[in-house]
Every structure is written in structure tokens, then in C-alpha cells.
Amino acid sequence: MMNNLWFVAPLIMGIVLGIIFFGGLWLTVQKTIASDYVALWFFSSLLVRTGIVLTGFYWICGDRWQHWLAALMGFSLARWAIIRLTRSTEAIQEGNNAP
Secondary structure, X not given: OHHHHOOHHHHHHHHHHHHHHHHHHHHHHHHHOOOOOHHHHHHHXXXXXXXXXXXXXXXXXXXXHHHHHHXXXXXXXXXXXXXXXXXXXXXHHHOOOOO
């Protein structure tokens, strides 16, 4: 049983890092709509988000490729979820019934 759970911690960490990265990107886009410093917001957000994600990946995965694979799967799942959630929010705000 324990041998089959090697991927759980990296998978969950990948999901958390994906939520931080893509959720942060979505928040950055929302913030820059009314900002005079669009380039500064995007560049600083990119540096912070990338730094957090890379540090988290190296911390949780180390040199084990299996952990990297699980973490990247979680990261991709979080990307998919953020896209679905933000599309649903935008559709509700615009009054569309698009999926």
C-alpha cells in the first residue's frame, strides 16, 4: 500500500503550486486592468510566481524524476481547474451560458 502512495505529496504540492501560479496570474490580469503600471505588475508578478513555483518544485521533488512527474501532473491539473473556474466566472459576469 505504501509503495503506491509515493506520488501523493508531490501531486498535492503540484496542485498547490499550480493554484498559486495560475491564480496569481489571473489576479495580476485583474489588477492591471485599471493600473498605469501594467508592465511593472506583469514583470514583478512573473518573478514572484516563478520563484515560488521553482523553489517549491525543487524542495518537494529533489532529484527524483517520479516526484517531478507527479508534481507536474498536479500543476497541470491546477491549470485546468483555474481555466475552468475563471471561464465560469467570466461567463456568469457577462451573462453567457458558455461552458
